[in-house]
Amino acid sequence: MQRGKTHMKIGRLLATFTGLLFVIPLVAVAIFLITFDAATYKAEVARILSEQTGRKIELNGDVSLSLSAGGLGIGVQKVRVGNAPWASKPDMLEADEIAVTVALEPLLQQRLNIQRIEIVKAKINLETNARGVGNWAIALKEQKPAASAKEANAKENASDTNNNPVMRAPQLHISYAVQHVGVRDSTVRYVQGHKKSEPVDLVINQLAARAAEKTNLSADGRLNGETFQLTLNGGAFADLLSGADWPLDLQARYKGLAFEAEGALKEKGQLIALDTYGLELPQAKATGTMAVRTGGARPSLKGSVTIGTFDATVSGAENDAAKNAGIENAAAENLAADVAGHSSAPAASSGAASPRLFSDAPLDLSAFKQLDADLDLNIDNIKTASGVGLSAIATQARLNGGVLQLQPLSFRLAEQPLTGSLTLNGAGTPSLQLRLNGKDIDTNALLAAFKADKLAVGKSQWMIDVSGQGLSLRAIAASLNGRMALDVDRGPPASATRQSLGGLLAGFAPGFGLLAQADFSCMATRLQAQNGIVTSQGFILDTNLASVAGTGRINLGDETIAMLFKPQVKDAKADMLSFPVKVDGSLLKPRTSIDQRNVAQKLAGTLFGDAVPGLGNNDMPVPVVPPTTDASNGCVQALLNPVYATPPKQEGVLGKQTEQLKEKTKVIVDETKKKVGEEIEKALGSEQGQQLKDSLEKGLGIKLFGQ
Template sequence: MSKAIKLLSGIGVLVIALIIAGVAIIKTIDFNQYKGLIAEQAKAATGRDLTIAGDLDLAISLTPRISVDGVSFANAPWGSSPNMISIKHFAAEMSLMPLLSGEIKINQVILQGVEILAEKDASGKANWDFGAPAAKTPATSSEGDVVLPVVNAVSLKDVTVTYKDAQAGQQYALKLDTVDLKSGGLSAPLDLMVKGNINNQAFSVGGQLGSIGAIGGGDMFPVKLDIAALKLAIGIEGKLGVPDGAPMANLKLTVSGASLYETLAAAATLEPGLKGMDIPIKGAFKISSQMKLDGPTEISLADLDVSLGPLALTGRVAADLGGVRPAIDVALKTDTLNLDELLPKSDKPAAPAAAKPNDGRVFPGDPLPLDGLKAADAKVAFDAAQVIVQGMSITNVSVKLNLKDGRLSVDPLGAIVAGGKIDANVLLDTSKATAALKTKINAKQVDFGQILVQQGLGDMATGKVDMNVDVSGSGRSVRQLMAGLNGKTRIQIKDGRLESGALNVISTDLLNVFDSKDDKAIRCAVVQFNITKGMADTHAIVFETGGLSVIGSGSANLADETLKLRVDPRSKKANLATVAMVPVDISGTFAKPDWQIDMAGATGNVVAGAARTGAAIATMGLSLLVEKVAKETVAQTDNTDYCTPALAGKKVVPGEMKTAEAPKSQSGSGSAPPPVEKKSSNPLESIGKSLGGLFGN
């Protein structure tokens, strides 16, 4: 037993002696003699000079430490600075004992005063392009078993990274005050903390990543980070990786800030194009979602929740970039979308649009910008319980859009407007050389009186309106579409009422003689155009109250934008017949309509009042009913029921007039009140433009 103890003691002494001898030998070695060899190897690999200005210092202990100062790596010959990388101080400390078991354990790596310059010249050449790498000899099986070092901690202080792109005219400066990475081993999580600024915008990154050993292992890599940058707080938590060679991610994302305006102002320091951007959204915002990446082409945002000032949205967004063209799928919902709050407001007048050659046309002949509809496929669904625009509340809004192979369909588009239901669908097919358009719009029982109240015009009229638009056409411009348009447009009102405000605008005489409820009741108002190959023919234009009827006829040529219309007002009562009813023929173009009084068709004392009648029309804008033309008139009335056929969808033409006695109250004892004067160089100037809007401009 004593011999064994003596043997072990002798071996121990021998080992200690060998260690002491090894340390003594190592301490006598001047490691600076290897600086030249290191520089030669670096130049052979990169073609650049590596300079080690300071001494290579090795401190021998159970935790050896190597350090060096003044290391620099040369920049490309065309670079803006002599050095691409420079390091003031580098130090690394490792554990000696783990080496006995074949493990490389580095306790700490320290880098201080690091400057890195990454730049591109005007031709796009980068300074990190070192040319083609030298050919590598195949690794043997023993060489393939690489032992990864274990790094417990990395500390970087005072790091500057500058990026210059002469081709793009961009420059960024990244300053890292501190970078601290800590890990308990290859299988332990990695804690990190980074603080710095980019272009003087401070940022910080803190959190925890998966283990170093899991990197590149094919498994999903856990990530939990909190980022503060550009006045934003960003949270990322989940897993990412490259299993089976395909990038994958499943991350919970949150983004929040106190002010979107402040965030954009901060971002403008990095992207000058954002400077001066005016956004109406005020207050805090927050966005959260579950982000998934499935391979290199499929990405989705599920459980999307957006709170942006007064706007709150929920839904999902997905994109597949792997097909013939990108495919996007979006579904969003909101309780209230207040466009009055979201759309920009400005007291400054809008800048005038760039002047275009005046060809005297309303419908533009410029080619429609439809190429973008072939660049991607998309499905978009949007639902809103309420949309507010220009003070008007629209409820139950539902829109579904589908874009596939250049065919854009909006079906359905539904909403409740002023208590009435609106349904529409649109198909725009750009898959062929000439675009084809089909549009259907149906509105039922929309309370236009409610809309007028919301617009501050509650004293004009009340009632409900139905509308039907069913048109189709083809062309490469709006002008071509209109020239070949087919279908019909119809607007219908039943059982409405004219109020004093409307009567005052039309004629002060009507305000006086509409003395009964029946006179002011709108029995019907119908406007229907049947359209064939760009020719819009009047099927019915009827406006009828208890006291008067207005009948329209003629056509509007959508191809050459010319008008050939006649509007014929007729009284039903003798007291109304004393208000001159003047048929008006409307001609000219949509851009410059013209009008002419039909003297032969005028009722009342035409000879005495013709001049005054024409003046009254001109001074009272669009009024087709003018002031009394004489104290004594030959009254004519028309009691034809125009509403019944018009409401039944039948074609309406003017009936015959009958002579009626003027009532005693209109014997001429009093003078007519002066007309309300309205200044207008051409009272029908807006008719053509209105027709252009009706048919789809």
Template sequence: MAVSRRTGKIFAWVLAILAVVIAALVVFILTFDWNRARPYINDKVSQAIGRPFAIEGDLKLGWRHPVGETGWRAWVPWPRLSAENITVGNPDWAKQPHFATLDEIDFQIKVLPLLAHDIVIPAINLVNPSIDLERLRDGRNNWTFRIASSAGPSEWKLELHDIQFAKGNIAYADQQKKADMQMVVDMLGQPVPIGDVMKAQEEASRNASAQVVGKQGASRLAKQVAAASAASAASAASAASEPAGVSGASVTAAVSGASVPVTASAQRSAPTYGIGWTLKGTYNATPLSGSGKVGGVLAVQDTTRPFPIQADVRVGDTRIAVVGTVTDPVHLAAIDLRLWLQGVSMAHLYPFTGVTLPDTPPYATEGHLIGQFKPDGGVFKYENFTGRVGGSDLNGSMTYTAQKPRPLLQGVLVSNLLQFKDLAPIIGADSNASKAKRGAAPDQPSGKALPVEEFRTDRWKEIDADVKFTGRRIIKDPGLPITDLYTHVVMKDGALALEPLRFGVAGGTLDSNINLDGSTTPLKARVGSQARHLKLKQLFPTVKTMQSALGEVNGDAALSATGNSPATLAATSNGEVKALITDGTVSRLYMEAAGLNVANVVYEKLFGKRDVKINCAAADFVVTNGVLDSKVFALDTDDAVINMDGNINLKNETMDLNIHPHTKGFRVFSLRSPLYVKGTFKDPHVGVNATALAVRGGAMIGLGLLNPFAALIPLIAPSNNKALPCNDLLTQMRARPDAPPPGQKMKTPRGVDAAASEANGARVQAPSAPAMRMSPASAAQYKGS
């Protein structure tokens, strides 16, 4: 009995002591000035992160009833910690004193999980967080912390459910990227569905497209997108109906722009946006601004659900907008985005994408961007996009592969309706006003026809490319007989090749293989061209007298050059240019006019429409340092023989050609005299050799003084029935042209070929081409058989 009584007293004392201790602890916690612990906390955290850390305001600990707990757990209070004016220091080289500042932080901790070494925090509230991010040119940055390593794994685990904050600020200064930006982030207040964001961004991007390519261009782009969406709607709908892919299907349907019915459960499971942001500053010395939305802060930790992002950013004159999702955003596993692009020139995408694209007119595109990030790079595809470039449409898919030593850009592009003038900026052939609009120096001299704008060969070395482009229908000047275009662009290690560059011309084709080696300075170029089956009447579609002409033009050219612009390449070119016409007819009026047979022209104009047969025609130019000298230029018909000599100078863009007509048959009232073509490419002059004409006129006047009938003698053209040796001439012309290596001149011709000499007439002794060889198959093809 005494033992029991003693045991009861001991137990009572233990309970009493425990109650006193608890009471004392509660009183201590409630009354203790926790600011006394700040030096200890500051020191420990500073040692852990390797940076100065300080709580400069009040540090408090309070108790609150738990929210959402039921039963007896609802009676266990949770501690609530709060701290004010927190700072995290920067390295001594940083411009700003603090890496991060925070006006206040407060959070509650669940008590019972502490017994299992679990720190469970339902939510952290941040007030006015501010972060400064800096990187120097040498690569040092202030966001890499030297965290002190622990002796072993910690027994404690942290579980954070939510982060809430009022307006935050992020500053980013990067000397490597030449970036200086400021971002403001804030909570949206309530979740925003991805479908609503998609709809709003689509409308904003369509309005932006109208500002760049015009309302009509934006309307046509919208129709292109609608047609593409209709084509993919069926497949998207079937994907959305699969139970296993409800969430992903709803996102894919929104990204692709297809109108697909989505179930209520899919809408609830679709990702939502929780944070909004705005951005301003400069990037690569270019003004930058933008806004967007992302998912909740802690949503980035969920690798099983797509993380939503939206951005609408303007960099200089380029605007980029995206809406979609990122899988595992911490590690950037994959992206699935709807992408809109607008800008003055596609070349302006280079500074912030690293993708080398040509100069273009103003453009706007819409498409689907998907990609997979990998440790050694990644693959990204802008698939089934549609766009407007100037007045042309553009459709296709492009794939970007991040690989070593250079990334690779591949794609297939199609333009169903191509404005020929939209190709001019690619080689700098657009107007000075157009150059100024796309940011290029308007340095094209008013008197020069060949573009002087230099190629950006430094960018060619940073990416490889393999792109095929087809222009199915070309809209151009009525006098330009071009119908379609195809080219295969291959760029590797700084060398650019267009093999082939093919135009449909006058019912035939003009095929060129162009190789530009930009890995050297200056650029080295080689060009080979073949003209096949060009119809005479289609070459001059606006000339009525040529519409009855028959026959085909076939030709070849081989040139090499050095220089960094089209003008300098032309000025340094060396090689040969050849052309043939066989088995054709041409208007007699043209032939009579060429010989200035005045009476015959008048008679033909009034009464005659007979065409004359072309026996043969040949042109052979040798090109030396940009100067084209005619070795052979002859046209033989049933009525006349015409020769030409002189040169075309690509350096100063001038012409100095003399045309010598030789009449076949008897002509009365002929002022037959040599013609000339002189002047510049932009201001050519065609006329009659005044000296020869004056001699004939003076002879007419002198004989007229002796006998009026004798005055007709100088106007009478005797017959010159000697035809060209067509077979020999054509055999010689069928030899393929040749070109020396870039930077070298053509070899000196080895004499005068008899056929060329006879073709040019006794008055014109032109040097002939070197010995020429051609296979029978190639000869048959050249002749157009």
């Protein structure tokens, strides 16, 4: 029994002792709070923080204390943190209030171990200098060790000059084990001084960051006036500080965009390796992998971008593209056309600005110099308002030193495959180089896509190799150099084709459209560009009724055209009905007209026959298109090895009708000439009349009055 009582006493003693272990710290903290001299400690804390950060830190407002399970809360109002010496603003931070939570146990040893920071209504100024160093780069210095006990005691019991005791704050030691940071109702302005870019303004409604075994951050507010939300989950904060690999999971929304990614920070934070990411735009959603390197002269990206459907009709994307492509109003200058020795008439002035194809708005490729990239880009489909589809876009996009290269580049236009490359140089004066090739293109499919499906022709071959430079698209076009080629092969005969070609040839030879007998054979053209002047190196379109040759040039600088097309009718007896056609005016509003001089020559030749040598001829011969029995293009052969002999003549209904008309006209003309000659002699007399007739024939160089 006595032993049991002894055990009970020991139990009560242990319980009492354990209770004291919990009570004593609370009593000590209570004593600390009662005896706490806010003003004294505030000055000491400001001094230590200024010493540790190398920045002037002022705690100008009231200090408040609170006690919670998390520790001791200390609130300070009117806090200012000085800026770097080179910064444009005197303070890096001004806050109405900053509240910190410190651990209780270290506090009993006069050590402030900060675990939580809350910032309220702050103005934060962040900027970089000319070398790219941020004003937030603060190297914390080790706090100077406390003096010896004797020196510390002397300081605490120091007197002034009148031997009055002076109360000094005990020596504090401040350490950091921050596990939570909160920011509310604050603003941040970020200026990249070394890039002279526009400032970034951030309004933080709420930001909460927690760092323990895992790091969590959430924030919302406005970025440059647009709302944003951000959520980040990562590894241990200690790993982030030490430079160890740090896993991350990120979600963000901003200005209609949504971004999510999973990956890790590696190589001490200089590499952001995203194993997967998704970027959702109003027009499309992109997915892939990405490695972002932040070290070096500029950031670099390496990875893949895969897009399903890019809808260019959403949010005015296509309208912006059309504007950048250059459809706008501006004054258009007339080109003094020089085709076969003749100038085209200038366009009539209406006082209104003529439409322009290429914009003179300055090209801004400065973003090309902000980063480097090596991306595997794939887009399944681009949807346009016109309905002409672009699909299967695949390229390796490389951006280095301000130069963007898409090489190799492949895509499908209306399901027709094209390959090539594109280079945009933004390092200096903007420049462009485009190479494009198409082999065995289904021309009919392209015509159908562009709502021109009535003309059935064969396969086509494309070649474009051009380059130019300038501060705008108009300047690039005006400096264009290179060459272009287009060949179209024979297609299957079709009544619709005959009708369309008949209508086309009616412009060159009136009457063919009514017969609807033209079968397409081939077409070939070669163009050479030099300093913005695109000159025809040969054009031939061949049908069973006629061949058409073309020459001239297009001025991309003032966007004018001056071309001449001459038909060679294969039925010689119908040749009188075919006249060269001029095409001039602007690129967006071309005009067509018959070459009046050639019309007069042909009619005179028909009326006066052999009495007028050379009438009916003009300055541009039409090469003969040789017949082919294989898949080769006869028009290409005619361009490469031109033969200007008279082509084989074909008898036809129109030829017979024309011959009859010609014979009847000749009889009438002969009778008219005879009657006119007789009337002259009757009026002047035989001798003087003959002299007048001889003078007229000599002056005109033709035989007017002979048989």
